[in-house]
Amino acid sequence: LTSLLKKDEPFVWSESQDTAMRMPTAYVDGCSYNQQGNLKAGAGVVWLNNDPCPPQQFKLGPHSSQYAEIAAILITLQFAASHNIKELFICTDSNYARLSFTCHLAGWKQNGFKTANNKPVKHQELFQACEAIVTEHDMIVYWKKVRGHSRQPGQDKDLNDQTDAIAKAGALHGES
Template structure:
């Protein structure tokens, strides 16, 4: 479910790979021990909790050091941290699929995304996208888009990593997300 998958730590010469949860490197990709390509995702929102026009959100998708598939993008639409986290996961799946990758392990520091996709989404669909406490599911559109993207893949595995804990992949995804949020102009 939301527990981290036990992966070995890999240290490679040339770049600092310590602190990455990978099993091996092959063809410029990190892989887990089930041969899924490893990607780290993060969302960031500057001014979260402030008025809507002061918020700036971005996403970070990190496949590896200076990897051509890394992404640092401004979040379109409503600017919230949760939307950015969901959007980052969705973009990682889209980028992977576009590049012919159909087996993916997504590392995120957002347990909500993992739990929403692995657990809650089934009940939400059955309940017409209402929570068990009779509230509409916030970010429904984003979650449906993420679920649709995942359905085009063969395998998508999820692993939780604690944010700001020294994990290099999470730090790099966070850096990309923060960079995108910093570049975004207020709307």
């Protein structure tokens, strides 16, 4: 897999469980909901085997679910950079987040962060911050799509459910 990487493509799609077992792996999730007229967003990060840290929850304020999903990835990248992690496996149930990085980001950068319809990319500042961290720290990020709210037993379900619960708790009680 590594031989297929180009230096200018640090965000790589991968479903390989072997890849995840060889490097730090984070399950990420974001959520947003309206509680009595107040929009609340949270993010959760769970590292496989609690390595390099235990689960974390974050309160993000009045933002959308899409914002929260990308914010969870930014938080993960910041933490990885602070621990000098060069290769990272991110597992998410968000197609929006995964596809934004693996399919759309390169085009957005070429278009001055405009979509194909020439509209500004939503959450541009988060995408740019993620890109800056990955570039500055010479990281390669691999991705895995996990099924959200799956009934199929297994590690992905358990960790995704845990991350989802942590993101929801973060919206209510997390650290800002």
